[in-house]
Amino acid sequence: MVKVVKKGLVLELLPDDEMAGILEQNMGNARFIWNQLLSQYNRLRKQFQFHGYPLNANIRNFNMMLKMLKVEFPFLREGESTSQQQVFRDQVQAFNRFFKYGNGYPKFKSRRNPKQSFRIQKNGNNIRVTNKRIRLAKIGYVHYHTSKEYRKLLKNSKINNVTVKRENGKYYAVVNITTNVEELEKTGENIGIDLGFKKLAILSNGKEIEQLDIKKEEEMIKKYQKKLSRKEYMSENYKKVLKTYHKWLNKRNNKIKDKYHKISKKLVTNYDIISMENLNVKGMFKNKKWSPKLQRINLYKLVRMIKYKAEWYGKKFVQINRFYPSSQTCNRCGYQYKDLTLEMRKWTCPLCGITHHRDINAAKNILKEGKKLIS
Ligand SMILES: [Zn+2]
Structure with a gap:
């Protein structure tokens, strides 16, 4: 069966100066x-509140502010x-996430942020992609x-919008397209x-997926970060070190992205139902050795890809x-072994006598529970 999906194709831009x-x-x-919109809205909101009224963060209000x-x-x-219209739509969305889902209050954007972007909506002929430009x-x-595969897709697909961004010293265009994909067998x-x-x-079948080896990249990133902190901001020397620092950041990020694409593609190719735990489980991110924030962001990316x-x-x-106590539950008889500690890699079920490898048992329970949820 053929499906209509949206995809974001990343092109590396090569602009001259x-x-x-x-x-x-x-x-x-x-x-x-x-x-500007944010500070206007903040000011108006305060005034409204002072007089006892709420001020909605909706498209109409923000459109008006943009006109002003x-x-x-x-x-x-x-x-x-x-x-420019996209900016206020994004800001309305950020406010929606704040009001409805408890996300953080929208923040001001700094020119020093290494990530900058703007998005262009397709409107008539305003975006065109040829073979090279x-x-x-x-x-x-x-x-x-970009890759051959992406070039072909760009030629044959409908373009919805383009986000131009600078990240770690490089420029990219993320072209959002609508395309068809063939379902896998x-x-x-x-x-x-x-x-x-x-x-x-x-995995529940006993297979393991190795952790990525990004030690070298992490070391270099730390090293150049330290060097940067000792240079005068935006001096010639600073810019030189910044380039190398960006190079290592990009290397690490690409390595992670490539590997996660491979893992996720393999999983959906080999299996019909894929069951996982929600993240933030078992205090797994409390491990200090693992640069926890980065690790968490990355795992969310992997889950999203799958x-x-x-x-x-x-x-x-x-x-x-x-x-759900996936580690403590015996996947054969359902007994819950409450005394299981984090250190115990193996345990024997006191009820049915089977010996479990802790993580494989957990993975088996995760599959069982996932199947239950689906049916
Ligand atoms: Zn048991």
Whole structure:
């Protein structure tokens, strides 16, 4: 069966200095608008509150504020307009996440943030991609570099929008397209996955996925971070070190991304049902040795990849409640062994006498529970 899906294709942009300047200008505008809208909204909200009224953060209000901004700052009228509208939509969404889902209050954006971006909505002919260049209205042609597979997809798909971003010293265009994918064949095999830290994951069939080896990259990142902190901000020396620092950051991030793409593709190819625990389980991120924040962000990325690939390729992905005692429960008889400690890698069920490998038993329970949730 063929499915219609959305995909984000990442192209590395190769702007010359002049074009890089134009891209920076557009990112600067997006940041400026974001910050201005936010401070206007904050001010109005306070005034409203003072008089006992709420102020909705909705599209209409923000659209009005953008119009006012353009009167106050005429240079904004020269910029790419769909990307400016995108900024207020993004901000409305950020407020929605704050009001509805308890996410953090939207923050001001700093020019020092190593990640900067702006997004252009497709509108008539304003985005065009040829074999070598991408043309963005009011910006011009930018050379890019990407895989053969992506070039083919770009040629044959409908483009929805483009996000131009700078990350760790490089420019990228993420082209969001609508395309068709062919579902993968069913294999009749299902799998439960227990995420760990010594091993990246243990599967219910006893297979293990090794942790990534990024020690070298991490070491170099730390080394150059230290060097950077001793240089004068944006001096020639600083810029030189920054380049090397970015190089190692990109190396590490690409290594992780490649590996996770491979793992997730393999899982959805081999299995029909993939069951995992919700993250934040068992205090697994409290391990200090593991640069916990990075580790957590990365695992969320892996889970997200498995999830969307399962959807694309017609497989089932299920996440079980994080309070389910997957390690303590005997997968054969269901007995719950409450005295199990973190140090016990093996345990014998006092009820049915079977000896468990801790993580494989957990993975088997995760699969069992996942199947229950699906049916
Ligand atoms: Zn048992």
